[in-house]
């Protein structure tokens with residue numbers, strides 16, 4: 015059976031890079047992989063989604079609603095915006111933060127309440143705090159990926175190679191370090 | 201090699217493998233990355249053009265010179281190049297010439313939805329429709345061969361999903377071989393479309409069509425896939441993949457070359473099947489071709505004619521056609537959330553201009569580019585956006601028609617050079633009094649920061665000549681030309697105000713470069729001194745995503761702020777200061 019992941023976040027916060035690393039890790043782990051995202055306007059701070067489907071043989075470029083196995087959300091509102099892709103068996107990893115929207119009032123408690131009302135498994139962790147603790151503010155998404163690799167059960171070695179494949183050589187070591195931080199987070 | 205590649209990367213690799221040695225284009229989502237990837241190949245001469253028509257003709261010229269060449273654009277770009285396409289269909293080519301057009305079903309970042317297959321039919325040139333990245337690579341190679349064999353431009357039509365999907369592919373990076381550049385040809389009867397020659401070329405074109413028609417029924421890219429169910433699906437592009445995912449055991453007629461339409465295969469295909477439907481994104485092109493050929497199968501009865509397809513839409517349609525039973529699914533409902541629309545970046549130099557235009561309450565005709573976002577709240581200061589270059593011509597019309605309105609046209613540097621210059625000449629010659637603001641950020645920012653003629657560097661980031669907009673505009677004869685630095689808010693405001701109130705044609709060139717490209721610009725972030733903030737919300741009205749609001753006070757998100765100081769300049773109580781001041 016094929017599996018699918020939805021990545022959600024805010025334009026410019028690195029969600030596309032995170033999904034690229036993940037796609038490369040899955041390639042390294044010998045899956046057929048298809049990844050799709052929306053470019054263009056979304057890069058100007060709008061909502062961004064990337065979808066990844068992997069398995070033995072993948073046809074579709076996008077998963078169906080209510081069929082996604084995993085969610086990787088760098089922000090809570092965006093996680094909420096994509097819950098129609100989730101089902102009861104899905105598992106979500108959500109960065110515990112809210113990015114304000116120009117001109118909108120956001121009630122934090124309400125957002126948390128909504129999220130709590132969904133029955134799928136949610137791992138809500140403040141990765142920005144974790145990053146700050148390790149002085150790795152730029153590596154928030156990679157720390158998240160470290161944690162996420164445990165959820166999707168893909169070996170670390172595939173991810174480290176994927177990081178090396180995907181990122182600028184100067185950033186590889188620091189991101190592998192960030193990945194480890196996430197991996198060792200309990 | 202085994203690698204994850206995008207459709208756009210695959211198109212570039214396909215062109216390289218087919219020995220293309222010249223490429224041009226105008227950036228436009230979702231097509232822009234094709235040339236960005238092409239530039240990595242040493243053997244291909246590649247550049248951005250000022251518009252699609254120019255790019256098209258450059259590549260056609262290279263083909264006549266004997267070099268395999270291609271041009272890239274988005275669907276609306278083909279409208280600009282349509283004039284050239286219609287005639288290139290008559291002249292034909294020398295070395296292979298491929299027109300890569302990326303459609304945007306669903307309008308992720310476009311002003312309309314267009315189906316380029318209709319253009320292919322209109323211009324009578326073959327069109328290939330890859331379904332994914334792997335096919336995109338192969339089809340690109342095939343397109344060059346077809347172009348030469350049949351002496352015609354060939355369109356390769358991608359869509360957003362094909363262009364921007366990344367998938368695992370096996371391929372090698374060697375050229376296919378067996379191809380040699382051709383000699384430049386001087387053939388006046390072929391390439392000079394005076395009526396006498398064009399009449400003869402039209403007949404040749406019709407002969408070519410007959411041959412292409414035959415090819416369409418024989419080519420392996422129009423193929424029947426036998427299934428075990430007694431139902432048939434005729435489809436192309438990404439629709440094929442969604443259908444295949446849902447109904448792997450149906451019979452398929454998968455169409456890769458869709459004009460001329462493979463009507464004979466279709467006849468063969470429907471013969472022994474109980475029920476056949478058509479699945480295609482956007483226009484009912486295949487459906488109409490079938491019906492015109494006497495094959496009455498339905499398509500748009502079950503599937504929408506607008507928007508981008510996905511698994512859910514295709515499943516819905518297949519259920520409507522009784523091809524499958526829709527499995528009842530439990531959807532979690534998305535709560536009513538505030539939309540997170542795209543916004544101008546923190547520090548964007550367009551923002552002060554729109555803040556000023558907003559406060560002056562003028563009528564603003566806008567154009568295509570990042571600055572189109574000036575139409576969004578809270579800036580809300582663009583009142584029309586139609587297509588590239590239209591701001592100046594529409595501003596012209598508005599200014600002429602309603603003398604009591606103060607009209608301002610805003611246009612980016614890239615768009616100005618694309619199709620804004622000509623209407624500005626018209627406005628000058630016809631004495632139209634209004635104000636044109638060229639938002640010169642020296643880059644094509646919307647599509648990812650490609651250089652244009654004002655940038656001073658080319659697609660490979662090498663330094664090159666640049667056009668001086670002020671000289672260019674003055675050379676038309678326009679006298680009221682002003683240069684402003686938008687970060688100098690007060691002066692910019694004074695000049696705009698002065699020009700809006702002057703009954704003469706004037707051009708204001710706003711000169712701040714884009715904050716993102718070619719280099720990210722970041723100064724010390726600003727912060728709000730909470731005690732001084734009187735909750736007037738003036739800073740929120742500039743719509744900077746780095747400004748938040750909590751407990752009746754504005755605050756600034758340090759990571760996002762670029763230090764442009766706009767908010768500080770509009771704050772009435774000087775509550776906003778440079779971050780390092782207090783430390």
Ligand code: SF4
Nearest residue numbers: 733734736737739771
């Ligand atoms: S403009 Fe100044 S006073 Fe008004 S809300 Fe913003 S920071 Fe506060």
Ligand code: SF4
Nearest residue numbers: 547744761762765767
């Ligand atoms: S200085 Fe103000 S307007 Fe400029 S980027 Fe920072 S918060 Fe936004």
